[in-house]
């Protein structure tokens with residue numbers, strides 16, 4: 001069935017899935033779920049979720065309410081340009097960076113996104129021309145450790161160059177947050193107070209999405225126009241509503257055991273939307289032992305997509321022209337429209353799965369474990385269970401650490417349960433160690449299991465919720481690496497690499513406590529270690 005086309009469409013090309021989705025779609029229409037979401041009815045997700053939902057539905061009207069930001073953002077952009085400040089660096093995690101990254105890449109305009117604690121990657125951003133740089137510090141809570149560390153590091157670097165840090169800091173945060181207070185005290189150049197009734201991952205069209213992208217030069221008015229054009233369609237209580245179709249298809253697929261979405265965004269002209277969808281869907285639905293796990297793949301020809309089994313639904317953002325029908329579901333439309341489509345669909349899936357799509361109950365556990373490790377970091381060094389070339393092995397239960405690296409990986413992959421998944425979590429430099437991401441397809445091709453890839457700590461604010469709270473069938477391959485030059489975090493008693501390692505070990509502790517197998521490979525030489533690892537995977 002194909003939704004009537006205005007600005008966004010959902011085409012369920014798999015006729016069996018379309019048939020299974022139809023009764024669910026009819027029920028959603030009967031329950032008036034779409035119009036109730038638009039009207040911000042907090043009762044749709046049950047009594048337990050009601051309190052939170054009551055303060056999390058502001059996203060349904062952002063295409064209207066965010067218009068007031070356009071003038072302010074445009075004025076600041078013009079002012080910065082006039083001062084010769086045309087390089088925008090964004091410090092922000094998850095919902096505070098994924099949307100502006102897609103908006104900027106799609107436009108395209110240049111935005112340096114720093115959602116990392118990797119010292120090398122941060123050092124590269126610092127090495128850019130600071131005289132032309134503005135740092136956008138984005139954090140809804142105003143307490144996120146990665147963002148706060150970057151703010152401190154950049155403030156010190158500006159001062160060292162003889163630049164007044166306050167003149168180069170633009171803050172996006174919720175009213176009353178510690179960051180809002182600090183920005184006022186320090187006299188930061190501009191503070192945008194975001195709409196507090198919108199959660200991080202639904203905030204693409206708030207100041208969190210619009211300020212960094214707009215300062216980088218993106219046409220944010222057009223984005224809001226695109227969302228406006230899709231809004232009526234998405235609030236319509238009709239089976240032709242693409243959000244109802246998408247949610248009903250996911251609900252039906254999940255009921256039939258397809259708890260994963262193999263997602264590719266080739267062919268749409270939108271760049272990198274799947275990373276934004278990944279956070280929205282995984283963090284919203286992956287809890288209480290259920291949920292949908294997005295498996296972001298490189299293309300429609302990638303392993304995990306072409307050979308997806310019964311545990312995954314294939315979805316493409318944009319038509320796959322050479323192979324129509326290669327994806328079970330195709331969504332099309334403008335970026336603004338797609339943001340709203342996926343937000344509606346995810347909220348509706350939350351209702352179908354019986355969970356609250358607005359909380360992230362398991363993220364805090366890993367943050368706590370990392371903090372504990374940071375507090376006692378000096379005494380918490382541990383010895384590897386084996387050393388293989390440039391790789392130190394830190395194995396949890398079920399893996400002996402004996403034999404070659406290929407033997408070790410074989411043993412580890414054998415711990416993936418039927419219809420489970422293998423998550424590669426690379427706490428490395430997203431630019432300089434980019435080749436690590438090739439491991440996803442290589443592992444998927446050679447093992448036949450669904451494999452996800454995430455950069456740490458970025459994924460902790462995305463799929464990290466699902467890993468700990470979703471279907472309990474994941475196994476986790478962590479990659480950490482030696483650091484050539486560390487960075488102090490001014491005013492805090494640790495260096496950036498200590499935070500990075502504490503985040504990896506903290507998450508591993510929580511995963512292990514929950515019975516999930518974790519294998520950490522530490523690359524004592526990143527380049528050589530990655531090459532050794534790729535070779536070992538190719539021998540699987």
Ligand SMILES: O=P(O)(O)OC[C@H]1O[C@](O)(CO)[C@@H](O)[C@@H]1O
Pocket residue numbers: 093094095096138139140141142143144147200201283360363460461462
């Ligand atoms: O904007 P903040 O408060 O820094 O949070 C960043 C991210 O961290 C989380 O709160 C938890 O991972 C996400 O939901 C959010 O997008």
